[in-house]
Amino acid sequence: MAKRAPKVDHEKCIGCAVCYSVCPASPNVYEIKDGKSWVVHPEACTECESCVQSCPVQAITLVDISEAGPKPS
Ligand code: SF4
Ligand code: SF4
Numbered sequence: 001m002a003k004r005a006p007k008v009d010h011e012k013c014i015g016c017a018v019c020y021s022v023c024p025a026s027p028n029v030y031e032i033k034d035g036k037s038w039v040v041h042p043e044a045c046t047e048c049e050s051c052v053q054s055c056p057v058q059a060i061t062l063v064d065i066s067e068a069g070p071k072p073s
Contacts, residue, residue, distance in 0.1 A: 003047075003064070003065060004047050004062040004065060005029065005039065005042035005047075005062065005063070005065045005068035006029060006042070006051060006052070006061070006062060006063075007061050007062075007067060008036070008038070008059055008060055009060075010036050012057045012058065013036050013037050014035075014056070014057055015032060015037065016056060017032045018051075019037050019054065019060060023050065024050065025045055026044065027040075027044055028040075028041065028044070029042060030051070031072065033072055034072075037060075038071060038072045039070065042065050042068040045065075045068075049062065
């Protein structure tokens, strides 16, 4: 169970889906919807930091799981 999980800055995110593609978690932590990345399964995060390192616009940080998101409404 993750202690940390991603927080995506939607002012930076361009919806490229690289985070979704590199995430090794099952189920995938991310979902791409409406041109943005959403954190749908934060509990599945293994804290590997692949998404943090791969995001082309540095939109992702790992934070305490209670602060992870956003989730789609
Ligand atoms: S890799 Fe970064 S810019 Fe691309 S969808 Fe994920 S958060 Fe958004
Ligand atoms: S840190 Fe790793 S497991 Fe967690 S969301 Fe990013 S790519 Fe997926």
